[in-house]
Amino acid sequence: MSSVPVSAYLALALILFCIGLYGALTKKNTVIVLISIELMLNAVNINLVTFSKYGVNPSITGQVFALFSIAVAAAEVAVGLAILISLYRNRRTVNIDEMNQLKN
Amino acid sequence: MTLTGEFFAFMSLALVAVIGGVLLLNLTKVIHMVVALVFTFVSIAGIYVLLSAEFLAVIQVMIYSGAITIMMLFGIMLTRHHGDDAEPKGGMLRKLALLLGVLGFGAAVYFGIYDLDFQAVPNTLHENNTEQIGVSLFSHYIIPFELTSVILLAALVGAIVLARKDDEKEGDQE
Numbered sequence: 001m002s003s004v005p006v007s008a009y010l011a012l013a014l015i016l017f018c019i020g021l022y023g024a025l026t027k028k029n030t031v032i033v034l035i036s037i038e039l040m041l042n043a044v045n046i047n048l049v050t051f052s053k054y055g056v057n058p059s060i061t062g063q064v065f066a067l068f069s070i071a072v073a074a075a076e077v078a079v080g081l082a083i084l085i086s087l088y089r090n091r092r093t094v095n096i097d098e099m100n101q102l103k104n
Numbered sequence: 105m106t107l108t109g110e111f112f113a114f115m116s117l118a119l120v121a122v123i124g125g126v127l128l129l130n131l132t133k134v135i136h137m138v139v140a141l142v143f144t145f146v147s148i149a150g151i152y153v154l155l156s157a158e159f160l161a162v163i164q165v166m167i168y169s170g171a172i173t174i175m176m177l178f179g180i181m182l183t184r185h186h187g188d189d190a191e192p193k194g195g196m197l198r199k200l201a202l203l204l205g206v207l208g209f210g211a212a213v214y215f216g217i218y219d220l221d222f223q224a225v226p227n228t229l230h231e232n233n234t235e236q237i238g239v240s241l242f243s244h245y246i247i248p249f250e251l252t253s254v255i256l257l258a259a260l261v262g263a264i265v266l267a268r269k270d271d272e273k274e275g276d277q278e
Contacts, residue, residue, distance in 0.1 A: 003107075003108040003110050003111045004110055004111055004114045004154070005221060006220060006221060006222060007217050007218055007219065007220045007221065008114065008118075009114075009151070009155070010217045010220065011214065011217065011218070012118045012121065012122070012151070014210055014213050014214060014217070015122055015125070015210070016121060016122070016125055016144070016148075018206050018207070018209065018210040019122075019125035019126065019128070019129060020125070021206050021209070022129065022202065022203065022206045023128060023129055025202050025206070026198075026199050026202055029134055031134060031138075031176060031179050031180050031183070032128075032134060032137055034176070034179075035128070035137065035138065035141055035176060036128070038141075038168070038172060039125060039128070039141065039144065042144070042145065042148055042168065045148075045160075045164075046148060046151060046152075049151075049152055049155045049157045049160060050155060052155075052157070052229070053155045053156055053157075053227065053229055054222060054224070055222060056222050056223075056225075057225075058225050058227035058229065059227075060229060060236045060237060060240045061240065061244075063157050063159070063160050063229075063233075063237055064237060064240050064241055064244075064245055066157075066160055067160065067163065067237070067241075068245075068248060068252060070160075070163060070164070070167055070168075071252045071255070071256065072252075072255065073167075073172075074167055074171065074172065074256070075255055075256055075259035075260070076259075077172050077175055077176075078175070078259050078260055078263040079259050079262055079263050079266070081175055081176070081178070081179040081263070081267075082262070082263035082264070082266035082267040083266060084179055084183070085179065085182055085183070085266075085267045086266045086267060088182070088183045089269075092184075094183045094184075
C-alpha cells in the first residue's frame with residue numbers, strides 16, 4: 001500500500017531526536033538549548049502522526065495529540081524565553097554554565 | 105521498496121530535515137543556527153503532508169516556522185552573544201562521552217524499530233482531514249481542549265510578568 005515503510009519515519013524521528021538531545025546537552029548558549037528541546041518535541045510529534053496513520057489501529061487521535069503537544073510546546077517556549085530574558089537582565093550572560101544561582 | 109514519488113519526496117524531505125539539524129550543531133553564529141532549524145521545521149511539515157495530516161502541516165508552518173522562530177530571534181536579539189566562547193578544559197572529553205551516550209541511545213532505539221512493520225490497514229485520514237480533527241476535538245477531547253486555553257493564558261501572562269521591566273527597581277540599579 002505504501003512505498004515508505006513505517007520504520008523509515010520512525011528512524012527519521014530518532015535521528016532528529018538524537019540531534020536535539022546532543023545539542024541540548026552540549027551547547028553553551030541557552031537559546032540554542034531551548035531550540036534543541038523544540039527539535040526533540042518535533043521528533044516526538046512525527047512519531048505520533050506516523051502511528052496515527054500506520055499504527056495497528058489507525059485513527060485521528062494521534063493528530064489531535066500532536067496538536068495538543070504543539071500548543072504546550074508554544075507555551076513552554078514563551079515561558080522559557082521570559083525566564084531567559086529575566087536571567088539576562090540580572091546576570092548579563094546567556095552562558096548556561098554561569099547560571100548557577102541555586103548552588104550557593 | 106519500489107521507487108515511487110512518495111519515496112522520493114520522503115527521502116528529500118528527510119535529507120533536508122537532517123541537514124538542518126546537523127547545521128544546527130555545527131554553525132557558530134546563533135542566528136544562523138535558528139535559520140538552519142527553519143529548514144528542518146518546514147520539511148517536517150512536508151513529512152506531515154506525506155502522512156496525510158494536512159491540517160497539522162499548516163499548523164507546523166504557522167507555529168514553528170513562524171511564531172517560535174520569530175520568538176527565538178527576539179530572544180537572541182535582546183541578549184548579547186560573544187562571537188565565540190573559548191573551549192573550556194576537558195570540553196572535548198565531555199563532548200565525546202556525550203556523543204557516545206547519545207549514539208548508544210540511538211542504536212538501542214534503532215534496534216527496536218528497524219524491522220517494525222504493522223499490517224497496513226486502509227484508513228480514511230486523508231479525506232476531510234480538518235473536519236475529522238474538528239469533530240474529534242469537540243466530541244472526545246473537549247475538556248483537554250478547554251484546558252489548553254487555560255494553559256496558554258497562564259503561560260502568556262506568566263511570561264509577560266517575568267519579562268516585564270520593573271520600573272522602580274530598575275531606576276534604583278542604574
